[in-house]
Amino acid sequence: MAAGPQCDRLSLQRLGVQHLPLLNQPWLEPLRPLLQQLLLQQGPQQLRRLLNRQQAAPPLALIGRNSSGGIEAVLTAEAVNRSGSAWRITNLVLSDHTSNHTHTSAQLVRQVLELVPTAVSWLARVHSDHNGVLCGLRDQGFQTLQHLRCWRFNSLDGLQSCDSLSSQFELQPLERSNAALLLQLELSVTPSHLRQMQDLRSDDLLADAQGGSLLLLDRARHQAVAAARLVRRRGPGPCEVELSLHPAWRQLQGPPLAHLLARSGAGRTPLRLRCDLRNSSGQEWLAQQGAEAEHEELVLARSLWRRQELPGLSSLANRTLERLVGQLQPGQQPVPEAIQWR
Numbered sequence: 001m002a003a004g005p006q007c008d009r010l011s012l013q014r015l016g017v018q019h020l021p022l023l024n025q026p027w028l029e030p031l032r033p034l035l036q037q038l039l040l041q042q043g044p045q046q047l048r049r050l051l052n053r054q055q056a057a058p059p060l061a062l063i064g065r066n067s068s069g070g071i072e073a074v075l076t077a078e079a080v081n082r083s084g085s086a087w088r089i090t091n092l093v094l095s096d097h098t099s100n101h102t103h104t105s106a107q108l109v110r111q112v113l114e115l116v117p118t119a120v121s122w123l124a125r126v127h128s129d130h131n132g133v134l135c136g137l138r139d140q141g142f143q144t145l146q147h148l149r150c151w152r153f154n155s156l157d158g159l160q161s162c163d164s165l166s167s168q169f170e171l172q173p174l175e176r177s178n179a180a181l182l183l184q185l186e187l188s189v190t191p192s193h194l195r196q197m198q199d200l201r202s203d204d205l206l207a208d209a210q211g212g213s214l215l216l217l218d219r220a221r222h223q224a225v226a227a228a229r230l231v232r233r234r235g236p237g238p239c240e241v242e243l244s245l246h247p248a249w250r251q252l253q254g255p256p257l258a259h260l261l262a263r264s265g266a267g268r269t270p271l272r273l274r275c276d277l278r279n280s281s282g283q284e285w286l287a288q289q290g291a292e293a294e295h296e297e298l299v300l301a302r303s304l305w306r307r308q309e310l311p312g313l314s315s316l317a318n319r320t321l322e323r324l325v326g327q328l329q330p331g332q333q334p335v336p337e338a339i340q341w342r
Contacts, residue, residue: 009066009067010064010065010066010072010073010098010104010107011064011065012062012063012064012107012108012111013062013063013064013065014060014061014062014063014115015035015038015039015061015062015063016039016042017039017042019063019071020036020039022063022065022069022070022071023035023036023071025070025071025095027095027096028071028074030236031074031076031091031093031236033236034076034091034234034236035061035074035076038059038061038076041058042058057079057084057116059076059077059078059079059090059234060076060077060078060112060115060116061074061075061076061077062074062075062076062108062111062112062115063075064098064104064107064108066097071095072094072095072097072098072104073093073094073095073098073104073105073108074091074092074093075089075091075092075093075108075109075111075112076089076090076091076234077089077090077112077116078090078234079119080123080198080199080200080204081198081199081200081201081204082201082203082204082207083199083201084116084118084119085118085119085120085121085199086119086120086121086122086123086197086198086199087116087119087121087122087123088122088123088124088125089109089112089122089123089124089137090234091234092105092108092109092124092126092133092136092137094132094133100132101131101132101133101135101136102131102132102135102136102139103136104132104136105132105133105135105136105137105139106135106136106137106139106140107136108136109136109137109139109140109142110140113140120197120199120303121197121198121199121301121302121303122142122301122302123194123197123198123299123300123301124137124142124299124300124301125297125298125299125300126297126298126300127295127296127297128147128295128296128297128298129295129296134298134300137300137302138300140302141302142300142301142302143300143301143302144298144299144300145191145193145194145299145300145301146191146194146276146298146299147276147277147278147296147297147298147299148274148275148276148277148296148297148298148299149274149275149277149283149293149294149295149296149297150272150273150274150293150294150295150296150297151272151273151274151275151283151286151291151292151293151294152238152270152271152272152291152292152294153265153269153270153271153272153273153289153290153291153292154269154270154292155269155290156261156262156265156266156269156271156290157290158289158290159258159261159262159289159290160254160255160258160288160289161255161258161259161261161262162255162256162258162259164259165216165256165259167219168218168219168220169216169217169218169219169225169256170216170217170219171214171215171216171217171260171263172214172215172217173211173212173213173214173215174205174206174209174213174214174215174227174229175206176202176206178215178217178224179202179203179205179206180202181215181217181222181223181224182202182205182215182224182227182229183200183201183202183205184223184224185215185224185225185226185227185244185246186200186205186227186244188246188247189244189245189246189247193301194299194301197301197303205229207232208229208231208232209229209230209231209232210230210231210232210239211230212230212264212265212266212268213227213228213229213230213264214227214228214260214263214264215227216252216256216257216260218249223246224246225245225246225248225249225252226243226244226245226246226249226252226256226257226260227242227243227244227260228241228242228243228244228260228261228263228264228265229241229242229244230264230265230268237272238269238270238271238272239265239268239269239270239271239272240271240272240273241261241264241265241271241272241273242273242274243257243260243261243273245257250281253281253282253285254285257285258289261289272294273286273291274297277296
């Protein structure tokens, strides 16, 4: 691919097979398996897209090369949902040799936005102390939606679990037949602006889950009251679990929730979970279960919504969507946040 815009004397390019020998740099070691996988998948994914336009868009990878040809910056991104209306930046990593992290990050983000012009919204999750990357994202109109703390389970031996659940509840593996129940649960625990921007369907949750993901169901109501979804990783790090608890069932934050986590995470440690910083009871519970507090992360989002892109919606729906995501456009007031489990 031809060189893109210049950034801190870097040439921005889409990752290609010709870049494979450049991935041997030591600082790229954590990302190397992912980048190699993306390269191997390029051909088959392009063929599937030609045969089936409904196929989910393949992930993207951008690199920034210096004047000597070496790689100094990497950005990877993927679609959040199968429709491709929402995308997320999964990795934005810069080498220590990059002199202006803010400018470099902003240029990488601007380039990937241009490569996916059909995306209506973008999400990113960044360490709270990565100031250069955060400034680069905010320069491109991203605003903070959530402030989370990561927790790590190196072992599940400390879980204060129960041997079995009461007859009111049952555990079910996540599968197509009950994915709609997980979607209902996710909608109840996700902040409204984030829910609107992700625009998830049950198939999206299934595609982003590993085997071993579990739902805790209330038999009488046929309702998912909690879930432990093992997330498919697109980068380095331990197995990630999205632990969800319905706001009306907070009394399960104890042995039943520990039982759910123990069953889903068996044999997969270390595990990483995230919890909203304002959820003091959730953080206290994780510490009591033997989890180790790690770094803090910010979830940021940017809306690329345009009124003319929604001709099929009624006038009322247009105004509702404008009110919800319009605040995420550059130059608007910060978005109010809601207290959630994670």
